[in-house]
Amino acid sequence: MNVTSKLLSVFKVDKQYRGLRSRLSAAEKYLAEQTRLITDIDAKRASIDAQLRQLTATGSNFEGEVKRLDARMATIRDQMNSAQTNKEYKAFLTEVNTIKADRDRQETSALEQMSKAEELRRQVEELQKNRAERERIQAKAISDRDQRAAEIKDKLADLQKERDTLAKELSKETLTVFERLVQTRGDEAMAHIEEADRRRHEYHCGSCMMAIPVEAVNGLLVSGKLTRCASCQCILYIEEELAKSMREPAGKR
Numbered sequence: 001m002n003v004t005s006k007l008l009s010v011f012k013v014d015k016q017y018r019g020l021r022s023r024l025s026a027a028e029k030y031l032a033e034q035t036r037l038i039t040d041i042d043a044k045r046a047s048i049d050a051q052l053r054q055l056t057a058t059g060s061n062f063e064g065e066v067k068r069l070d071a072r073m074a075t076i077r078d079q080m081n082s083a084q085t086n087k088e089y090k091a092f093l094t095e096v097n098t099i100k101a102d103r104d105r106q107e108t109s110a111l112e113q114m115s116k117a118e119e120l121r122r123q124v125e126e127l128q129k130n131r132a133e134r135e136r137i138q139a140k141a142i143s144d145r146d147q148r149a150a151e152i153k154d155k156l157a158d159l160q161k162e163r164d165t166l167a168k169e170l171s172k173e174t175l176t177v178f179e180r181l182v183q184t185r186g187d188e189a190m191a192h193i194e195e196a197d198r199r200r201h202e203y204h205c206g207s208c209m210m211a212i213p214v215e216a217v218n219g220l221l222v223s224g225k226l227t228r229c230a231s232c233q234c235i236l237y238i239e240e241e242l243a244k245s246m247r248e249p250a251g252k253r
């Protein structure tokens with residue numbers, strides 16, 4: 001086997017490996033997304049919990065103030081009952097009215113805090129429901145991921161072994177060139193040569209469609225030496241069928 005055929009074997013095994021692995025990658029990605037959504041819910045929950053603590057503290061301050069003002073009014077009312085003069089009585093009455101207005105404002109504020117807290121508790125309930133649902137989806141995503149991993153485990157190991165054996169046949173330099181190409185071009189790292197017109201010696205790269213000089217095509221045909229497309233840099237090969245027909249004497253075709 002020449003270097004191009006050897007590379008093509010590695011390329012085909014790699015492609016199968018990537019194809020199998022991509023199904024697992026999709027499952028892993030989906031699982032990561034579910035986990036992220038749960039983290040988002042937890043962050044929202046933590047923020048609401050903090051707001052609730054704040055509201056409860058403010059609310060009980062207002063309530064404490066209401067109680068204090070109630071006690072104050074009770075005291076003044078007692079004093080009113082023992083007022084000596086009309087003037088004194090009226091002064092107490094004014095004070096009570098002032099305190100009462102203040103007390104009502106405090107009570108309204110306390111109620112506002114309570115209703116805000118109630119709304120937040122409703123949101124917490126909603127979040128708890130969402131989280132439970134999301135956890136259920138996450139559990140399913142974990143089992144799907146595990147199942148896929150188990151399904152392809154043996155096949156991946158076989159392909160890896162096959163690849164290792166094939167790679168041993170290639171020089172380190174050639175492998176490096178090839179692997180860098182796979183990193184940047186993936187399934188387009190290698191491309192077959194397409195024949196446009198044999199009589200006019202017109203061939204082009206199966207990946208980028210740029211013309212390939214006939215000398216390069218012949219070099220591949222004769223020795224299978226490492227040949228790259230000058231335009232897209234991919235490693236070129238000639239498919240078996242085309243190679244066979246090109247090797248046949250012209251008269252037989």
Ligand SMILES: [Zn+2]
Pocket residue numbers: 205206207208209210229230231232233234
């Ligand atoms: Zn090309």
